[in-house]
Amino acid sequence: MALVFFPIISFAQNDTIILKNKDRVIGEIKDLTKGVLTVETSYSDSDFKIEWLNIKQIISDRNFLITLSNGERLNSTFIANPKDSAQVTINNNGKEVQLALAEVTFIKTAAKDNFFSRFKASLSVGYNFTKSQNLSQFTVRSTMEYTANNWSLSGAYNSVRSKQTNVEELQRSDGNITFKDYLKKNWYALASADFLSNEEQKLKLRTTLKGGIGKYFVYTNKKYFGAGTGLAWNNERFNDSLQTNRNSLEAFIGLELNLFDFEDISLLSKVTAYPSLTESNRIRTDFSTDFKYDLPLDFFLKLGITYNFDSKPVEGASKDDYIIQTTFGWELD
Incomplete structure (x- = not known):
């Protein structure tokens, strides 16, 4: 069953996740761990959990804690590449680097960084x-x-x-x-x-x-x-x-x-x-x-x-x- 998403809904910090079946989730990325991306939305009582391999594109300009498949750990923005939906732009020590989505293994929202x-x-x-x-x-x-x-x-x-x-x-x-x-x-x-x-x-x-x-x-x-x-x-x-x-x-x-x-x-x-x-x-x-x-x-x-x-x-x-x-x-x- 396809999910229905309404772009007119207001959310404090909007991230857009586009799936391979062309559905869109608009909300706030919480984390990516063990291959599952968790997204909080204003129109659902529970968070959405999306398999990372089913994601086609992510659009966000917020700061995240990011771990790559080569073990590198970054505190960076996470912006989609408009020319290639399977890639994102990572700010690595002030230098913008293009990476494939598949190279990202962990994401955590830096803005909500706390013990829990x-x-x-x-x-x-x-x-x-x-x-x-x-x-x-x-x-x-x-x-x-x-x-x-x-x-x-x-x-x-x-x-x-x-x-x-x-x-x-x-x-x-x-x-x-x-x-x-x-x-x-x-x-x-x-x-x-x-x-x-x-x-x-x-x-x-x-x-x-x-x-x-x-x-x-x-x-x-x-x-x-x-x-x-x-x-x-x-x-x-x-x-x-x-x-x-x-x-x-x-x-x-x-x-x-x-x-x-x-x-x-x-x-x-x-x-x-x-x-x-x-x-x-x-x-x-x-x-x-x-x-x-x-x-x-x-x-x-x-x-x-x-x-x-x-x-x-x-x-x-x-x-x-x-x-x-x-x-x-x-x-x-």
Whole structure:
């Protein structure tokens, strides 16, 4: 069904978006993220969300925070090229440059730049109960991200708790927080802290501090793929009979793949290997993947898998541990 737009409607700051089917949206661009452009209008209670690849031309003279597919970040006007609707004019350090619309991967309105316009978060939960022995299980998967002009801060927390009559409560939790400083040509510096606690590997708490550098090899409006490497300091406390504590210096190499804007489906996968530099023949691996199906009103269904491997666990502990979580949630975007 085609949308109907009225050019006589007054709006405080008009941007015009022309679609490939020749429809026009007149309103105010809020942002472009993960291949979807969000536009606020005065004639609709809810914002319009338009797939970036369906846009033919944008007409606006306002200032935006813009990220290009080569990783370059600009604070610039964003003006359509009248001779070629598939291109826009970007003011790059006082020099006007012609770019294809497809090269633009992120837009944020600079005029409304504030904490909440740059902050995203999601929370999903699941609950199971079985009458037999009163077995209950509660699970949580959550994420957050704050994006500034040239850096970002992201984090995640996942947890599973199981209770059963006459059985000690079992729990498993992991979390991380990551800082990235974006450099030229899709390079970035990173610093992060990872946390893990699980009964299967007798881990009371594992804390891994990392620092290094990475690069996005692919960064488009539908996906990104990157890798990072550096050094990590690993501190572990165990729930074994000796209450063992262990420290080690490790190298790390990680891969990250994010697929989005495939209808209502998205996929985020990460894997990191940690060969030890201070313990011979020891290597650890962390893997996680989230498969998300979007529902109306920013609700979603998520299937999450997390796997941890250690070639030299503490005595009596398993080498690996994993969880599979099916949850229902809501995101702030």
